[in-house]
Amino acid sequence: MHILYARKNTGSAAVEALLEVLGLAYELREVEKDADQNAPTWYLKINPRGEVPALQLPDGQVITESAAMMIYLADLKPEANLAPATTSPTRASYLRWLVYLAANAYTSDLRMYYPERYSTELNHASAIKSQAIRHLARDFDIFANQISPSPFIFGNQVSAADIYASMLFTWADDVAVLFSRQPKLKTVFDATSKISGVAKAWTRNGMT
Ligand SMILES: N[C@@H](CCC(=O)N[C@@H](CS)C(=O)NCC(=O)O)C(=O)O
Secondary structure, three states: OEEEEEOOOOOHHHHHHHHHHHOOOEEEEEOOOOOOOOOOHHHHOOOOOOOOOEEEOOOOOEEEOHHHHHHHHHHHOHHHOOOOOOOOOOHHHHHHHHHHHHHHHHHHHHHHHOHHHHOOOHHHHHHHHHHHHHHHHHHHHHHHHOOOOOOEOOEOOOOHHHHHHHHHHHOOOOHHHHHHHOHHHHHHHHHHHOOHHHHHHHHHOOOO
8 A cells, every 4th residue: 555645725735636546455554743853863864855745656665756756656547637647749748747846846846935945144034935936837837838728738638747747736825816827827727626536635735
C-alpha cells in the first residue's frame, strides 16, 4: 500500500486527489508542524527537506517531489487514463506542463507565501512577495495562452496535469482575478473539481 505524508491544503492535496481518482489503496499520515513551525524531527528521516508531500511506495522506498508522484501514480494504472500513453502525441506536452507547473507556479507560490525565507534580510520580504505575485501571474498566463481546454487540458479526458494545475490555481493570491483574466483556467478547474475523487480530496483539505 502507498503511504502519503500530507498536510492539509499543501502539495499533498493533488497527490491525494489522484490516489482517490485512481482508486488506489493508501494510508494518509498527517505531518503537523512543531511549535516553531518546523517539520517534526521524525519526519526529517522521511524527507530531509521537511516538506510535504512524501510518498512511500509499496516496496518501502520513499519519493519526494509532487510532480514526480503525479507522473508515477498516473502511470501505475494506465487503464484509468489519467495520463496520455507514452506513444500518445500529447504525452510530451503532458510531461511539459506538469514539470512546468512544479518548477514555476509552485515555486512562485512558495516565494509568495514564505518571502522571508528567500533573503538573509527580513526587510526584503515584502519586495520578494510582490515580485512572486507578478511571477505567478506570468507563469499562469504563459500556461493559459498555450492550452485549449475542452474542458480538460487534453480534451475530454481528465489527466493528472489537470488535477495538479487545479490545486495550484487555488493558491493564487486572488483566485477570482486569476479566473476572470484567464477563463480557460476556470474551465479546467470547474471540470476537474467536479470529479468525485477530486471533490473528496479538495473537501478534506478545506480547499474551494
Ligand atoms: N518541490 C516540492 C515542494 C514541496 C513544498 O515546498 N511543500 C510545502 C508545502 S506546499 C512545505 O512542506 N513547506 C515546508 C514548510 O511549510 O515549512 C514538491 O513539489 O513536492
